[in-house]
Amino acid sequence: MKFDAKKTIAALAMSATLFAMPVSALAVTVDSTGNLLTKSWTQMPAELHKVTSQDFTLTYTGVTDTVGTIAGSVTYNGNALAVNGTVPVTLAAAAGTTAPAGTVSFASAFANVDFATPGVYSFTLTENPTTNKNYSYNTANASYVVKVQVVYDDPVAKTVKVQGITVSDPSDNKQDENGGTFVNTAVDNAVLSLTKKVDGNQADTAKEFSFTVTLTGLEPNATYSYTNGGETTTFTADANGSATVSIDLHHDENVTINNLPDGATYTIKEGSVDITADMKETEGADGYKVTATGFDGNLANGETDTVTVTNTKTATTITGLAVTFLPYIGGLAAAGAGVGALVISRRHKKDADNF
Structure with a gap:
């Protein structure tokens, strides 16, 4: 920006x-x-x-x-x-x-x-x-x-x-x-964009995920803002130019922190999990695997860092036949065999009568 x-x-x-x-x-x-x-x-x-x-x-x-x-x-x-x-x-x-x-x-x-x-x-x-x-x-x-x-x-x-x-x-x-x-x-002001994604056949898209974003290198005591949907929230840096922001996001929600000064740095936590550069399959809360893209922790030259954090929860698909179904399958097989024997018996009897 x-x-x-x-x-x-x-x-x-x-x-x-x-x-x-x-x-x-x-x-x-x-x-x-x-x-x-x-x-x-x-x-x-x-x-x-x-x-x-x-x-x-x-x-x-x-x-x-x-x-x-x-x-x-x-x-x-x-x-x-x-x-x-x-x-x-x-x-x-x-x-x-x-x-x-x-x-x-x-x-x-x-x-x-x-x-x-x-x-x-x-x-x-x-x-x-x-x-x-x-x-x-x-x-x-x-x-x-x-x-x-x-x-x-x-x-x-x-x-x-x-x-x-x-x-x-x-x-x-x-x-x-x-x-x-x-x-x-x-000066060119930078932007930090954070997007939440939820994926997998056991994922809960209604679940809320809590993030903590820590920013350093801000203008001391200056007030900044972030937008989440149509809502804008302000926060103020301390005397050392640092600020910590707590943000809750659902699936497909995004938060954008605006007008960050050149050279600002940031860290992101989802719960207790540290988001890192191109992190792969990190164990998160409630059985979710956490991955992230777009994170580098630094803002320079008016750039926009677009960080996407994805939580995936997938159940393994069952293959083969479950043991609990075997008695039913056996019964069906026996019934089928009985019907077949009856048909054969009747056919033999008919042939004998005709002879």
Whole structure:
């Protein structure tokens, strides 16, 4: 099962004269309400959106176009921010949702970053690799260059203001007037399908068989689902990314566990019997022989593992004549012999009379 949908983060690029910022006494903080980036997660099953935030890193890369001999001065939380110093940026999930959806403004991205002197301050805004097993991100568009232009608001008082902000693509250093785009893509999700079959001349097709499916390599604390007929049931992985599901199946019933992450592993038990790869004639409960096909225990590259477990119970067909029927057969033979003798006797008598 494959999803090719793209998750888009739109970065609104601002021209060099777009923002006029309020002035502080000696330093200025970016306080525009303009949106630096927005993010939404779409076309993924809602139960997989157990993501409370998406992290980005703002890295200071240097200052140019300073005034005379005045050095650039930028601080974060009151401490000097050196070249290659970093600032964490977090996009939290919107209230009432289970996935990051909302905006990061210039003000929040540059929270507690202060500029004290004129210059063009350059930063790189980078999306941190996601740890969610259900998503990947495009490394070719994982970062954008953000430049903050700071100028004198009052050269005499030496107060400064933010004159404008631009966003550029680092691959070609061109300002992106329509905003940069971070591309997030849903990974190929795998499916585990389990089908029950019952066979043999003593098999009970109404019998219910109990299975235990144990999954590992899931997204920790994420909710998944399986379908059985028209019914959907959810289950939640633990903090280690493991889950155990108990399922009851009759003959010809199937259960499908959906949206499992790439690299997940699984084990299956029918009662106390371990299902193994291409298992043959394993003794099961109630006189059934258990066989299985399609099992390998691993899910990769968005594949579907179709596991079929067959329980067979067959009675041996009786050949030859049972001893209990011999007296009846003997009686019939004797009766037949008597009738034959009577016919012969009568024929001899008739021949004698005619003579």
